[in-house]
Amino acid sequence: MFSKGLMQRQALRTLHQTGSRSLTIPFLSTLPQNPGGVKGDVNDAVKPPAPSRIHGSLHWDFQRVTSVALLPLVGSSLASGGDISVVADSILATMLLGHVYVGFQSCIIDYIPARVYGKNHNYAMYLLTLGSLFAGVGIYKLETEEEGLTGLVKKLWTVNRSTEAKQ
Template sequence: MFSKGLFQSQAIRALHSTSKRSLTIPFLSTLPQNPGGVKGDVNDACLPPPSPDRLHGSVPWDVERVSAVALIPLVGSALASGGDVSVVADSILATVLLGHVYVGFQSCIIDYIPTRVYGKNHNYAMYLLTLGSLFAGVGIYKLETEENGLTGVVQKLWTASNHSEEKK
């Protein structure tokens, strides 16, 4: 019975020491934080009040929702036609999909790599996201001009697995 209580206290102590580590990304350097994450006193949050700015909230949210809704008919038309869509529709599908993925990853970076904790690592993550999106845009351009487009590549991948199973 004594060993069970000792084991429980060691487990709780280990949990407390690991919980602090699990709240941060281990390989990124962090800024020193104030106790409890609070700066100043209770009234400092109200002074001065921030000016209203639509670019910090509603506009990115609207863009994310519009791109998500726009993907429904674009993907639906590609599926309904069996992959034989026009180059314009395929280009719009690939561009809207890239924009939707960009905004989604940007939201993840904002939520999980905040500036107040990770400092310049937040900016590095945003730069890497932008750089990766630019490379993806170049890849989309090459798919549309040199291949059959995004839906053509997906159609080839879909039928390639069926042909390899039929040969066996």
Template sequence: MASIARSALLRQTAAFPKFSVATQAIARQSAIANSVRATAAFHTTAQRALLPPLPQHVDGSVNDPAPVPAPSPSHGSYHWTFDRLVAASLIPLTITPFAAGSLNPAMDAFLCATILIHSHTGFQQIIIDYVPTRRVPRTRKLFTWGLNAATAVVGLALYEFETTDVGITEAIKRVWSA
């Protein structure tokens, strides 16, 4: 051990008699590159790029705690309860017109509106899950506003369908028994 140690030391001393500031900076850069390469080599998990991760970056210092969002009941528990109420109300709304065999335009309009809200919040949840702001902030904004626009268009379309055609319940009945 000692022999190895000494010879390395001698070689180093011969090669760099005095570190200049510039050499120190270069050495530091290469040290960073080396340590990153060394850690990458320690990862033994097989890399499978089936679902490559979205771009990541570290905000601020690495040891900063994850930011805790400010509590907001309208984005949290109220929103959650509202989603459940909409979902639960869809059960009687979908079954009643077919079971009762009678059609009521107001009920049909209410069904359309509820389905639209349920679809919108469902798509919102999908976007929130798969297009995280932390990774892809601009894509997230694009998707969110794209969804808002699409929901507005479909809302208009459903109004058109309800007012000029026979309504969603009767249309499904027609197609199904065709």
């Protein structure tokens, strides 16, 4: 029905149209960008950014350490049926919060870069830190006043069975 050349032209036209669209978040203001993202002239030397271990390898290492540390903590709580000590439960909740914080921080760095969004990048980082502080307070209250994180998961896991048994 369609010729091969027509389909190839359609695909090429679609590719050209998608390449010209701007990949920005519509409701956030952006900083003016140079054409093609190039600063200066063609003959100017490239100035690479200053190396920083915090923005690269340490961030990556911390995320890997938290993910590896979560394995035995989650495994021990699963093996014991949710009855682990308060200390182990607190460490599990804190490591989980740290892992989630670093993961969301990576998402903000990747998708809301400071060179494009300027101060909105900083606002996103502040909101992440504020939310993490509130989550830390919530973890503290959960550990001191309730049964802890594993107790909460255990309640959520068995709530369906108890409501079915009553009916």
